Amino acid sequence: MNSLIVVGTGWGDEGKGKLTDYLSSKFDVCVRYQGGNNAGHTIKFNNKHFALNLIPSGIFNSTTMNILSNGMVIDLKVLIKELNSLISQGINCENLYISNRAHIIFPYHIALDEIFENLKGDKKVGTTKRGIGPCYVDKYMRIGIRFGDLLNKNSFYEKLSLNVDYANKLLSLFGNTTFDKDEIFNEYMSYINIIKTKIIDSSVFITNALNENKKVIFEGAQGIMLCLDHGTYPYVTSSSPSASSVALNCGIAPQYIQKVLGITKAYSTRVGEGTLPTEIFCEISKKIRKIGNEYGTTTGRKRRIGWLDTVILKHGKRISGITDLAITLLDVLTGFEKLKICIAYELDGKTIDFIPSSIEEFSRCKPIYIELDGWSEDITQIKSFNDLPDNAKKYIKTIENITKIKISIISVGPDRNQTIEI
Numbered sequence: 562m563n564s565l566i567v568v569g570t571g572w573g574d575e576g577k578g579k580l581t582d583y584l585s586s587k588f589d590v591c592v593r594y595q596g597g598n599n600a601g602h603t604i605k606f607n608n609k610h611f612a613l614n615l616i617p618s619g620i621f622n623s624t625t626m627n628i629l630s631n632g633m634v635i636d637l638k639v640l641i642k643e644l645n646s647l648i649s650q651g652i653n654c655e656n657l658y659i660s661n662r663a664h665i666i667f668p669y670h671i672a673l674d675e676i677f678e679n680l681k682g683d684k685k686v687g688t689t690k691r692g693i694g695p696c697y698v699d700k701y702m703r704i705g706i707r708f709g710d711l712l713n714k715n716s717f718y719e720k721l722s723l724n725v726d727y728a729n730k731l732l733s734l735f736g737n738t739t740f741d742k743d744e745i746f747n748e749y750m751s752y753i754n755i756i757k758t759k760i761i762d763s764s765v766f767i768t769n770a771l772n773e774n775k776k777v778i779f780e781g782a783q784g785i786m787l788c789l790d791h792g793t794y795p796y797v798t799s800s801s802p803s804a805s806s807v808a809l810n811c812g813i814a815p816q817y818i819q820k821v822l823g824i825t826k827a828y829s830t831r832v833g834e835g836t837l838p839t840e841i842f843c844e845i846s847k848k849i850r851k852i853g854n855e856y857g858t859t860t861g862r863k864r865r866i867g868w869l870d871t872v873i874l875k876h877g878k879r880i881s882g883i884t885d886l887a888i889t890l891l892d893v894l895t896g897f898e899k900l901k902i903c904i905a906y907e908l909d910g911k912t913i914d915f916i917p918s919s920i921e922e923f924s925r926c927k928p929i930y931i932e933l934d935g936w937s938e939d940i941t942q943i944k945s946f947n948d949l950p951d952n953a954k955k956y957i958k959t960i961e962n963i964t965k966i967k968i969s970i971i972s973v974g975p976d977r978n979q980t981i982e983i
């Protein structure tokens with residue numbers, strides 16, 4: 562197995578960072594394949610705690626090459642800050658490279674993100690306000706600025722001028738402060754020396770690595786339910802976290818994709834607006850939020866909590882070809898008398914087991930549950946599936962039986978060591 566995609570099955574924060582870090586020692590290359598610093602990936606080992614927004618979670622393994630792919634939108638200032646922070650904590654970042662085709666988030670993208678959100682009023686998406694959507698809009702408008710552009714001073718200035726003029730027109734329409742192109746130009750030119758040796762053609766790099774039989778792990782950001790095409794549109798992000806986007810987002814042929822590891826929490830969470838069918842509104846959600854520390858890594862917002870939803874897992878299996886599942890935060894469910902799993906939805910009197918494309922229909926879906934007995938034993942130090950309490954084993958096996966996806970990994974705590982491979 563030379564290639565593995567790590568994809569979130571839900572609305573993000575499933576533990577992709579933890580598992581990518583855990584698996585990285587087995588891989589030569591680790592590639593973040595989409596999104597930007599809307600992501601927050603937490604990694605814990607040896608009593609150290611890291612929160613990454615942009616840099617791939619393979620960075621802690623000194624022999625793994627780490628790549629930010631062409632599918633990403635990258636706020637260069639945030640990247641440099643993250644790089645410096647890792648270096649100051651003793652992490653070697655020599656092995657970090659950036660695609661010359663990755664797009665750059667500029668300050669006007671962040672201002673526009675805020676404006677577009679405010680314009681939507683009570684229909685706002687609840688974005689992270691990191692400029693993600695507006696930067697992808699510029700990409701699709703064919704006026705975006707890519708890392709490769711930074712290497713040509715004159716053409717960078719020309720492209721930036723067009724962009725800033727365009728953004729300023731939009732910003733002044735809404736009475737906002739506008740941006741000075743020369744100021745931005747000079748600021749970004751001052752960053753070039755820090756990163757210019759890191760800018761590569763990542764498509765050539767990754768393809769060569771795969772052809773040399775090297776192992777490549779692709780780390781997704783967000784999750785399938787936030788996918789622009791296959792998520793709960795319009796309450797989604799502006800990229801495609803789905804595993805099928807990896808080929809395009811990394812410049813490799815689809816034939817190279819071999820295994821897809823879907824990451825799901827043992828329950829559901831969501832940050833921002835939009836329907837969460839299995840959302841729990843009673844004390845149970847407060848207890849899960851407290852034990853699971855369910856607050857956004859990037860924005861600190863409270864995550865909304867729901868029961869595990871196998872309709873979503875089956876959707877992920879179809880959309881992303883998930884071959885294996887990792888169930889994370891199983892330890893958080895310790896101490897509940899009963900646990901619910903959603904097996905289908907009732908929509909206008911009919912039972913369905915797929916995600917309707919219309920958000921209005923999705924918001925009318927009522928979950929149909931089965932109920933299982935919980936367990937009370939501490940499972941955070943358990944190292945093998947067989948040692949889990951019977952009811953925890955039953956919970957896992959039930960998910961496997963319903964989804965028909967092999968569960969390969971169980972995570973029983975945030976630390977790298979708190980991981981059970983089956």
Ligand code: GDP
Nearest residue numbers: 574575576577578601602603890972973974975
């Ligand atoms: P990502 O965006 O998918 O990488 O996930 P985040 O890092 O944003 O959120 C996952 C949170 O759960 C982080 O705080 C992790 O440290 C934590 N976490 C990951 N796996 C486990 C686990 O098995 N148990 C517990 N209690 N916490 C976990």
Ligand code: IMO
Nearest residue numbers: 573574599600601687688689782783798832833
């Ligand atoms: P990781 O990689 C959870 C959500 C935002 C908002 C919507 C659109 O840590 O799992 P955006 O800023 O992308 O335009 O916001 O998507 N969102 C995430 N939620 N985890 C993430 O990333 C997210 N990235 C974006 O809260 O609802």
Ligand code: MG
Nearest residue numbers: 574601602858
């Ligand atoms: Mg996260």
